[in-house]
Amino acid sequence: MADGGMVIVGAGECGARAAQALREAGWSGAVTLIGEESLPPYERPPLSKALMVAAGEPQVAHPLTRDAAAQKGIDLLLxxxxxxxxxEAHAVILADGRRISYVKLLLATGARPRRLAVPGADSRDVLYLRSFADALAIRERLRAGARLCVIGGGFIGLEVAASAVARGCRVTVVEVTPRILMRGVPAPLAELIARRHEQAGVRFRVGAGIARISESAGTVKIGLADGDEIECDVIVAGIGAAPETLLAARAGLAVENGIRVDDRLRTSDPDIFAAGDCCSAPHALYDGRRIRLEAWRNAHDQGNLAARNMLGGDQRYEAVPWFWSDQYEMTLHVAGLADQATKHVKRDLGDGAELHFHLAGDGRLLAASGFGPLGKVAREIRLAEMLIQKGAKPAPDQLAAPEVKLKSLLNA
Amino acid sequence: MSNAGWIETCRADEIDEEDVLRFDHGSLTLAIYRSADGKYYATDGLCTHEQVHLADGLVMGDIIECPMHNGRFDYRTGEAKGAPVCVNLKTYPVKVEGGRVLVQIG
Structure with missing residues (x-):
C-alpha cells in the first residue's frame, strides 16, 4: 500500500490541506492521510462557538470529505x-502493525489540551475542548441555569464562556495570571473584552490559582489558592495546549517547543516535514525567533507550504501570524506578534471597536489587534497585516487617525 | 427598457472605489462592489465556505477576500480562487441609473 508515496500523519486542518495541496501541485503518486479520530477532517474553530450555540443537531464542516478524498485519490485512513x-526504512508503522512506506513524510499531529494538575482534577465534571466529541460533551452540560466555571482566560475559555452565556448558564472565569488573554493580546484590548463579558454577566477571578477540586452532593467546588471556594455544576479547563511531539521524539527528531523545523518546515530529517500546531519554526519577520502557533490560518498556510516543499519546492514560511476569536457579537483579530513592541497606538473605530498598533523601537509595525464588530475590524487588521509583512514604518499619528485609510499607507 | 427583476440597492457614491457594501433584500444578502476603475458588480453576500459576510472583507484589485478565512473570489465572475473556497459565488447583472446601483435578482 502507498509504496513510495507521500504520507501525512494527522488529519486536522493542516494535514487535510497538505494532502489536497499535494494534488493541486501535480503530485500523482500515492497520498495517505492518517487520522486518529474516526471522523473525516473537520474544522475546529466553530467547536467553541457556533457549534455550542447552534439550535438543532450540531454539525461540523469538513475541509476534506470521504467522497472528496476518494475523488482526489487520497487514501484516508481514519x-x-x-x-x-x-x-531507516522510510515507513510509518500503525498500531495495528500495518507499514506504510513514504518518500516524504509530514507530521501534522496537532496539539492536545494541557490537563489541570491539582488534586481532584480527574473529576468527570472537569471537561476539556479539542475534538468534536469534546464539544458535544460540553454542550450537553451547558443547560440553561447551569453554573459553569471556566478555568483559563484564554481564547478557548472565553469563547466557551460567551457560548455558555448564550445558552443561559451562569459563568465564572478563573485565571491564574493578573489578567485574561496574557498571551498574544495587548492589555487595553483584553480589558475591552473583559468588560464585554462582564456586561453579559460573566464574573472574573484573575490572579487566582487553583488549589483543588472536590465534589459533594452533585456540586463541584473549586478551592482557590487564597482559600476561597467557587461552587459550580461543571468546569471547562482551557489552560493551553501542548504540541503532540511524542512520535517525533521517539523517532529521534529534534524537539524544541514542538517539533523543531527550519523555515522550510523541514525537521532534522530532510525527508520528514512538520506543520501546524505541532511544530515550531524560526520566523524571519521576528528576528528569526522560533515560534509555535495554534491557529487555524497557520495550520492551513503551513499545510500548503509543507506540501509544496515536500515536492521539492524551496519556499520559506514567512506569513504574518494571524488569529481571531469570536465572542458575543464581537470579534478579536490579531496580526503579528506584539510582545517586542515598545510603542502602542490606538485608533478608535467607533461603535465600541478599537484598533491597536504595536511598533518596534525603530518604528516598524510588528503587530495590530482589534476588537469590535467583524465589519469594523477584519479588513483593517488585514491591511495592517500587509503593512507588517512589508516591514512598513507607518507614522504613528496616521495610524491613530481614523480618517487616514490604511490602504493609503500600504500604497505609500 | 423594463426594470422587471431589477432591484434598487445603494447609491453609486456610497461605495468607495475598490470597495464593497452589503445590501440585504428580504432573505437575500448581496455584496455590491465598485472596482478601482469605477465599474459596479454584485455577488451573493455570503462566502461559500462558512457563510461569512463578504462585505466585511477586503477588496484588492478584482478580488474580494473573506474576512475570516481569506477565501478569495474574483468578484467580477464569482470564480473561487482556491482553498478554502472551492464553490464559485453567484453573480448578478448590475447597472447604474440615476445615481443608484440596480441589481437584477430575478
Whole structure:
C-alpha cells in the first residue's frame, strides 16, 4: 500500500490541506492521510462557538470529505494511530502493525489540551475542548441555569464562556495570571473584552490559582489558592495546549517547543516535514525567533507550504501570524506578534471597536489587534497585516487617525 | 427598457472605489462592489465556505477576500480562487441609473 508515496500523519486542518495541496501541485503518486479520530477532517474553530450555540443537531464542516478524498485519490485512513516512524526504512508503522512506506513524510499531529494538575482534577465534571466529541460533551452540560466555571482566560475559555452565556448558564472565569488573554493580546484590548463579558454577566477571578477540586452532593467546588471556594455544576479547563511531539521524539527528531523545523518546515530529517500546531519554526519577520502557533490560518498556510516543499519546492514560511476569536457579537483579530513592541497606538473605530498598533523601537509595525464588530475590524487588521509583512514604518499619528485609510499607507 | 427583476440597492457614491457594501433584500444578502476603475458588480453576500459576510472583507484589485478565512473570489465572475473556497459565488447583472446601483435578482 502507498509504496513510495507521500504520507501525512494527522488529519486536522493542516494535514487535510497538505494532502489536497499535494494534488493541486501535480503530485500523482500515492497520498495517505492518517487520522486518529474516526471522523473525516473537520474544522475546529466553530467547536467553541457556533457549534455550542447552534439550535438543532450540531454539525461540523469538513475541509476534506470521504467522497472528496476518494475523488482526489487520497487514501484516508481514519481511526488509525501511528505507533512508530522507521526512518531507516522510510515507513510509518500503525498500531495495528500495518507499514506504510513514504518518500516524504509530514507530521501534522496537532496539539492536545494541557490537563489541570491539582488534586481532584480527574473529576468527570472537569471537561476539556479539542475534538468534536469534546464539544458535544460540553454542550450537553451547558443547560440553561447551569453554573459553569471556566478555568483559563484564554481564547478557548472565553469563547466557551460567551457560548455558555448564550445558552443561559451562569459563568465564572478563573485565571491564574493578573489578567485574561496574557498571551498574544495587548492589555487595553483584553480589558475591552473583559468588560464585554462582564456586561453579559460573566464574573472574573484573575490572579487566582487553583488549589483543588472536590465534589459533594452533585456540586463541584473549586478551592482557590487564597482559600476561597467557587461552587459550580461543571468546569471547562482551557489552560493551553501542548504540541503532540511524542512520535517525533521517539523517532529521534529534534524537539524544541514542538517539533523543531527550519523555515522550510523541514525537521532534522530532510525527508520528514512538520506543520501546524505541532511544530515550531524560526520566523524571519521576528528576528528569526522560533515560534509555535495554534491557529487555524497557520495550520492551513503551513499545510500548503509543507506540501509544496515536500515536492521539492524551496519556499520559506514567512506569513504574518494571524488569529481571531469570536465572542458575543464581537470579534478579536490579531496580526503579528506584539510582545517586542515598545510603542502602542490606538485608533478608535467607533461603535465600541478599537484598533491597536504595536511598533518596534525603530518604528516598524510588528503587530495590530482589534476588537469590535467583524465589519469594523477584519479588513483593517488585514491591511495592517500587509503593512507588517512589508516591514512598513507607518507614522504613528496616521495610524491613530481614523480618517487616514490604511490602504493609503500600504500604497505609500 | 423594463426594470422587471431589477432591484434598487445603494447609491453609486456610497461605495468607495475598490470597495464593497452589503445590501440585504428580504432573505437575500448581496455584496455590491465598485472596482478601482469605477465599474459596479454584485455577488451573493455570503462566502461559500462558512457563510461569512463578504462585505466585511477586503477588496484588492478584482478580488474580494473573506474576512475570516481569506477565501478569495474574483468578484467580477464569482470564480473561487482556491482553498478554502472551492464553490464559485453567484453573480448578478448590475447597472447604474440615476445615481443608484440596480441589481437584477430575478
Amino acid at each position: 481511526g488509525a494511530r501511528v505507533a512508530e516512524i522507521d526512518r
